[in-house]
Amino acid sequence: MTVKEVTDIIEDLAPLPYAESFDNVGLLVGSANVEVSGVLVTLDTLENVVDEAIELNCNLIVSFHPIIFGGLKKLTGKSYVERVVIKAIKNDIAIYSMHTALDNVPQGVNAKICEVLGIKNPQILVPQKETIKKLTTYVPVKDAETLREALFNAGAGNIGNYSNCSFSTKGTGSYKAEENANPTIGEIGKTHFEEEAQLNVSFSKIHQARVMKALFTSHPYEEVAYEVITLENTNQNIGMGMIGDLPKPVNDISFLRDVKQKMGAEGIRHSQLLGEKVQKVAVLGGSGAFAIEAAKASGADILVTADIKYHDFYKAEGKMIIADIGHYESEQFTKNLLVDYLTKKIPNFAIRLSESKTNPIKYL
Structure with missing residues (x-):
C-alpha cells in the first residue's frame, strides 16, 4: 500500500477542501508513491516522534497538526521545524496532516470530544461558508436523463438526507457552428434551434472535479454551456465545533470537574460560574474564541474549548460559562480517532498510536 492509498482513505473521512484557507494540509x-511499511499517528510531529517512527519501522507519520505551517526558506536545522523535516527526509519518512479538514467534518475532532464527555445529538456549531456549489447547464431534452444520472453518480444532487435532487425546465436553445466546429447536432454555418432542458444541481465543493468530469464526458455537445456558482446556503454538516445535550442537567461545578477528569486537564480556566444547571454544551477543539457568539446564540450553557484570552472571558456576559481546558487537552483524543478509523479501514496493517509526549505546556 502506497502513501497515497493511505492518505486517500484519510481524505474519505476528512476531505482536504474542507480545511480552512489559512491551513497547510496534505x-x-x-513521496506519495512510496510503499508504506507502517503508519504512526500523532497529534504533533516533533523530533521524538520521528525517532519513534524510526524505531517502529513506520515510514509514514499521520499528524493532526502540520509541522510546516508557514513557509520554509532554509533547512539548516536552526529551528525545531527544520530539524524535524531534515530528520524525516534523511530517514525516508513521509509526513501527512489533515488538521482543520478533520475539525470541520461531523465525524471529526469535535465529535470525539462529544463522545468523551457524553454529549448527545451533537450538531455543527459554526457552519463553514461557501461549501455548496450549483451547476446550471443546457442539454438536448432527449439526453437530459442520461446527463442527470451521470451527475448524480459523480456526487451532485445531495441535499442533507436527500439524494438525486435536481430541477429542470424546457426551452429552446440556439447556436451556429462556425467553420472549424464539429457539431453533434446541426450544420456548419446555419443557426440551429434545439429543444433543450436547463438542468440545475447542487453539490459539495469536494466533488467539483468529479462533477465537472461527468458533465464534459456525458454531455453530447462539442462545446458545453454551463455555469458554476458558489451558494451562500448553510451546510449543516460541515463546520467548526459542535453543540449538544447532556443526558440530564448537572451542577456547573460538577460538570467542570467531570470535564477536567475525562479530558485529563491539569486545570480549567473559566468565566464566572452562574450557579445554574448545565445541559446544553458547546465544544470546539483547539483555539475557540471565535465561536463564543455562536455558542451564546445557540443557547449553550457552557462552551468547552481552549486558548481563550483575558478579554474573551468577558464575552460570556453572564449568559453562559466559557471553559478553557488547554489546547492539547482539547485535541488529544484526535489521534485515537484516527487510529480507530485507519485500523477499521486497513485491518492487518501496521497502524501505531504514538506514545511520544508532545504537549509543550507544563504546569507547576
Missing part, C-alpha cells in the same frame, strides 16, 4: 514531506 502530504508535507515525502
Whole structure:
C-alpha cells in the first residue's frame, strides 16, 4: 500500500477542501508513491516522534497538526521545524496532516470530544461558508436523463438526507457552428434551434472535479454551456465545533470537574460560574474564541474549548460559562480517532498510536 492509498482513505473521512484557507494540509514531506511499511499517528510531529517512527519501522507519520505551517526558506536545522523535516527526509519518512479538514467534518475532532464527555445529538456549531456549489447547464431534452444520472453518480444532487435532487425546465436553445466546429447536432454555418432542458444541481465543493468530469464526458455537445456558482446556503454538516445535550442537567461545578477528569486537564480556566444547571454544551477543539457568539446564540450553557484570552472571558456576559481546558487537552483524543478509523479501514496493517509526549505546556 502506497502513501497515497493511505492518505486517500484519510481524505474519505476528512476531505482536504474542507480545511480552512489559512491551513497547510496534505502530504508535507515525502513521496506519495512510496510503499508504506507502517503508519504512526500523532497529534504533533516533533523530533521524538520521528525517532519513534524510526524505531517502529513506520515510514509514514499521520499528524493532526502540520509541522510546516508557514513557509520554509532554509533547512539548516536552526529551528525545531527544520530539524524535524531534515530528520524525516534523511530517514525516508513521509509526513501527512489533515488538521482543520478533520475539525470541520461531523465525524471529526469535535465529535470525539462529544463522545468523551457524553454529549448527545451533537450538531455543527459554526457552519463553514461557501461549501455548496450549483451547476446550471443546457442539454438536448432527449439526453437530459442520461446527463442527470451521470451527475448524480459523480456526487451532485445531495441535499442533507436527500439524494438525486435536481430541477429542470424546457426551452429552446440556439447556436451556429462556425467553420472549424464539429457539431453533434446541426450544420456548419446555419443557426440551429434545439429543444433543450436547463438542468440545475447542487453539490459539495469536494466533488467539483468529479462533477465537472461527468458533465464534459456525458454531455453530447462539442462545446458545453454551463455555469458554476458558489451558494451562500448553510451546510449543516460541515463546520467548526459542535453543540449538544447532556443526558440530564448537572451542577456547573460538577460538570467542570467531570470535564477536567475525562479530558485529563491539569486545570480549567473559566468565566464566572452562574450557579445554574448545565445541559446544553458547546465544544470546539483547539483555539475557540471565535465561536463564543455562536455558542451564546445557540443557547449553550457552557462552551468547552481552549486558548481563550483575558478579554474573551468577558464575552460570556453572564449568559453562559466559557471553559478553557488547554489546547492539547482539547485535541488529544484526535489521534485515537484516527487510529480507530485507519485500523477499521486497513485491518492487518501496521497502524501505531504514538506514545511520544508532545504537549509543550507544563504546569507547576
